[in-house]
Every structure is written in structure tokens, then in C-alpha cells.
Amino acid sequence: MNKKILMKGNEALAEAAIRAGCRYYFGYPITPQNEVPAYMSKRLPEVNGVFVQAESELASINMIFGAGACGARCMTSSSSPGISLMQEGISYISGAETPAVIVNMMRGGPGLGNIAPSQGDYFQAVKGGGHGDYKIIVFAPASAQEIVNFTVLAFDLTIKYRIPVMILGDGLLGQMTEPVVLPEMKEIQDDINWSICRGQDQVIIRSLYLVPENQLELHNLHLQKKYRSIEKDLNKYYEQYNANDCDYLIFAYGTTARVCKAAIDRLQKENIKIGLFRPISLWPFPKEEIISISSKIKKAFVFEMAQAQFEEDIRLSFEGKKEIKGFYKLGGAIFNDDEIYELIKKNI
Amino acid sequence: MITGKILYKRPKTLKDVNMSYCPGCSHSLMNKILCEIIDEFDIQKKTVVIAPVGCAVLLYDYIDCDSVEAAHGRAPAIATGIKRVNPDNIVISYQGDGDLLSIGMAETIHTANRGENITVVFMNNAVYGMTGGQMAPTTLVGQITKTTPSGRNPENEGYPIRACELINTLEAPYFIARCKVTNSKSIMQTKKILKKAIGYQINKKGYSFIEILSNCPTNWGMKPKDSNKWIQEVMSKYYPVKIFRDKGEA
Numbered sequence: 160m161n162k163k164i165l166m167k168g169n170e171a172l173a174e175a176a177i178r179a180g181c182r183y184y185f186g187y188p189i190t191p192q193n194e195v196p197a198y199m200s201k202r203l204p205e206v207n208g209v210f211v212q213a214e215s216e217l218a219s220i221n222m223i224f225g226a227g228a229c230g231a232r233c234m235t236s237s238s239s240p241g242i243s244l245m246q247e248g249i250s251y252i253s254g255a256e257t258p259a260v261i262v263n264m265m266r267g268g269p270g271l272g273n274i275a276p277s278q279g280d281y282f283q284a285v286k287g288g289g290h291g292d293y294k295i296i297v298f299a300p301a302s303a304q305e306i307v308n309f310t311v312l313a314f315d316l317t318i319k320y321r322i323p324v325m326i327l328g329d330g331l332l333g334q335m336t337e338p339v340v341l342p343e344m345k346e347i348q349d350d351i352n353w354s355i356c357r358g359q360d361q362v363i364i365r366s367l368y369l370v371p372e373n374q375l376e377l378h379n380l381h382l383q384k385k386y387r388s389i390e391k392d393l394n395k396y397y398e399q400y401n402a403n404d405c406d407y408l409i410f411a412y413g414t415t416a417r418v419c420k421a422a423i424d425r426l427q428k429e430n431i432k433i434g435l436f437r438p439i440s441l442w443p444f445p446k447e448e449i450i451s452i453s454s455k456i457k458k459a460f461v462f463e464m465a466q467a468q469f470e471e472d473i474r475l476s477f478e479g480k481k482e483i484k485g486f487y488k489l490g491g492a493i494f495n496d497d498e499i500y501e502l503i504k505k506n507i
Numbered sequence: 508m509i510t511g512k513i514l515y516k517r518p519k520t521l522k523d524v525n526m527s528y529c530p531g532c533s534h535s536l537m538n539k540i541l542c543e544i545i546d547e548f549d550i551q552k553k554t555v556v557i558a559p560v561g562c563a564v565l566l567y568d569y570i571d572c573d574s575v576e577a578a579h580g581r582a583p584a585i586a587t588g589i590k591r592v593n594p595d596n597i598v599i600s601y602q603g604d605g606d607l608l609s610i611g612m613a614e615t616i617h618t619a620n621r622g623e624n625i626t627v628v629f630m631n632n633a634v635y636g637m638t639g640g641q642m643a644p645t646t647l648v649g650q651i652t653k654t655t656p657s658g659r660n661p662e663n664e665g666y667p668i669r670a671c672e673l674i675n676t677l678e679a680p681y682f683i684a685r686c687k688v689t690n691s692k693s694i695m696q697t698k699k700i701l702k703k704a705i706g707y708q709i710n711k712k713g714y715s716f717i718e719i720l721s722n723c724p725t726n727w728g729m730k731p732k733d734s735n736k737w738i739q740e741v742m743s744k745y746y747p748v749k750i751f752r753d754k755g756e757a
Binding site: 183185209211213214215217218219221222223224225226227228229231233247248251255355356358359361362363364365366367 | 552553555558564565567571572573574575576577578581584585586587588589590591592593596613614616617621
């Protein structure tokens, strides 16, 4: 096993991508993810990879569309405003079914907002920020180590399912330095039989189907079938922290969930039976598990750095059967554990 | 039994299907010329054409090569991604004026500026064809379109953009030329120039930009013959037909 080293979240992500076989990176500078392109620009040439600083996020997402059309393991990274610009391309990539790993280290919004950590892009990520009926796989890690693990998984899944996979972090996770264990460098030879540039009969990578009934409708039905099978396959990515035999359960993801744990430790010392349920894959959403756990508790709390976006999916899972109380931080503000502790004490 | 020498036939790479282009449109001619060149170089299996948004959106239905269909204006970015993964493949970004000079201006300029080893075929017909004849960045001053009903007025709409001249300000491009396809002579000349550009790409020389002054009989409201005459007499006065740069001849 490789030894533990200290790395910034963004750099750990970049190195994990390379070890997962990513050899093509296209990106445009934006804070708080600038360590990713900086790392890639130095490291990719060492492994015979390609780094291109694109002229915009519109260009970078389309460059990975081109690279993905060749069946390549490719990645772009950005932060909220840049990810908004990429939505057009994400819709096209989803329609055309090419692989792409997209990193969003979220920052405060709306608009130019600020460069502080946020979870305000939840809807955009999991409900589809671009046009049309499509889904992308979204992982929300909560530590540098999880960033590494889920980045590696993201590349395998994007190749397997030909669907964009997003790593949804935030400025805090990207900037924080933590110990990580990196995986071995993978020697990748993906067995791809659908891509362009294989010297075979014509391959067309497209999202245009002019006839509704027997073309675009069928294509959409095919996509929906794929999404249902992904939902079935990827239903195990969540963490439960002291979640058995609880009166109260906190729902939170990413950075916020981590802060919640500290509050839970304090509350438990006071014999308050409270735990945490943390989805790691935000789509597919671990709905079944949440439905099952919801029947065992008295009341749920939701904490997120956004206005009741993640909470909406919790409510949809609960179907109104139990009380849910949500707490939000907006515009790049973050929770601290004292605050969470007090809020829980007041509301139980 | 028919004997004798075949003098002319459909290029192998050009599919035997009906095209959706209007009668007399330069697109069908340029699709054919492109296919002839692909056949002559014997690169059908290694060529990728990027289909743009616009009249050529179904390019892959006519040209029997691998193809990626781009979002409006993004063809050069997609071409960049493909070429960086597969430098030995031949990548052709086929685009119209709205695509290349309006919504895709940034991608156009920066792909040229990086000197990506691709060939851009720029079909300039001074109008948005697919959407029904609106003003394009290349619409001439005074030209009537769906969105310039009194003619393009520079005070409100600015002046038409000259693409070759713009790209000619950049250091990296290897070959920049403007052509027209209005008669046999200019068609042969265009083919020669485009073949040279693709030859440069095969030999990894770098970025080529080939503009074709094209007609749009439908949206110009002209017969094909008159539209070609308009290119000769009006359009090519503002957009001079010439080779702007040829590093291979320098």
C-alpha cells in the first residue's frame, strides 16, 4: 500500500485523475480550483498526456467532448460560474453519450458571487443544468481521500456508462490540505468499440435526431433506460455515522456533513440519540436507504450551504411522513460545529 | 457492355443519397470537392469531419467519414479535443459564417492562434441559411436579410467581418486562403487550394483556414446563376479572393 502523504484537495484530485488513466485535460482558470490546471500542466507532459488551457469553459467542455468522442479518459475542472457556462456542452455530451469527468469546486453565488465554499450548485448538478432530459452521475466527497477515491471511480464509470461524471466539491475541500493515500498508477487499455478514429466503418457522434417519434423519442427512452440501470447499480454510495437506533438524524453532504459530525459527537455525550446520513452519490440519490431509515426516527435535520436544494430530495424521499427541519448557509458562509450543536439543541 | 475509360464518377466518400441542401447551393459542391480530396489522399478511414450547426448539420449523412456533431460555434474546440487525442487523424472543421464568426468567434480565433493542426473550411454565404436568412457577421452593408429589412446599416449593425484578414493577424496559422466556387475555373482553383491545406495537415504543418465565398440562392432570393454572378460582382469586391498566407511557399 502506498504511504500517506499530505496533499491539497485539488492537487490530490489531479494526481488521482492521472493515476486513473486521465491523459487529457482541458480547462480555464477560475478560483478556487486553480491548483488542478496548474498541477495538470506540469504533470501531464511527464506521462505523455496533453494539457490545453482553453479560451473559455465553453471551449474546454467541447474539447473534452472531442476527446471523449475518441473514447479517451479526459477531464475538465472549474467552479460554479464556469460550470454554468459548461451546461450547454454537458447536455450535448449527455445526448451524444461520450465520457467526461467534470469537477466543480463550488463557490458562492449567484452571479460572480464570491470564492468562498458553497453548495449552491446542487440543483444544477443533480437536476440537470442544461437543456433536455438527461442525468449525470454526481459524487460529493467530504475529504481529500474521498476526492481521490471518487475521482478514480469517476473515470471507470464514465467509460463504462458513457455518461458525464461530476465531482462536486467546494472551495474548502479543494483548498484543504489533508493526508491521502494515492492509488497505484493504472495502465489503462479501455476496450472501446463505439468511438471515432478507430479506422472502421463510419462512426457518428451526435445528439441531433430530427424525427421525433422513431428517432429522438427512442433515443431518450434509451437514455432513460440507461439512467434506471445506473440508479440500480450505484445505490451504495452513502455514509451513516451513528445512524443506528437514533431519535434524530441529520442529513448533509460534503463539507457540511463533516462539520455536523463534530456536533453529533458533542450531542451524543449528552445522551441525545442523533446520527448522520451522508449521501456521497447525489445522483443516483440513495433514496431507498433514506426511505427505510426515515421510518425509524422522530425528526430529521438538514444542513446545507444552499437554500433547501439538497433538502428537496430528502423531502421527496420522506414523502411528508416525518418532520424535517432545514438550516442553510448562503453566499459562501459555512457552518461551525458550535452553531450546529446549538441549533439541534433548540429544535429537539 | 459499356467499355471505355471512366472520366468522372461520384467520389467513394460521398454517399449516394439525396442531400437536404437547396438546389444550386455551394454546400453540395463543396461536400463533393472535399470527398474527392479525401479519396485522392486515400484518407477516408482516418478523416473526422465536424458537422456544425447550420445548413451543413447533416454533413455526416453525405460524407462517409467519422463525424462529431458540434454545438453552435464549438466545432474548432471539438476538433482540438479530437486532434490532441489522435494527432495522426485528419480533422476538418466545416463551418458557416454565423457559426464561425458570431457565436464561435472565440473558438475560431483561439484554435487558429494555437495553430492546431486541423483544416477549417469556412462557408461564407453572408447570411444565416438554416434559420431562414437572418443577418450574418459577413452580411454586406446594405444587404437585405430577414433581420435587416432595410439593408445592413453599419450604424446599427456594424460592418461585415473579414475572417481571413482577421486570422492573418495571428502568428501560428500555416495557410490562409479565400476562394470562390462560381465557375469551373474557380471551382478547380478552390479544389487545388483545399487539397493543399489538407496535404499540409497530413504532413503535420499546422492550421489552415480556407474560406469559400458561397451562394445562398434561397435566402438571397436569386436564381443560382444570378447568385454566382453576385459573388463575382459584389461579394468578392469586399472579400478579395486570394491566398493570404502560405508558409509552405514562403
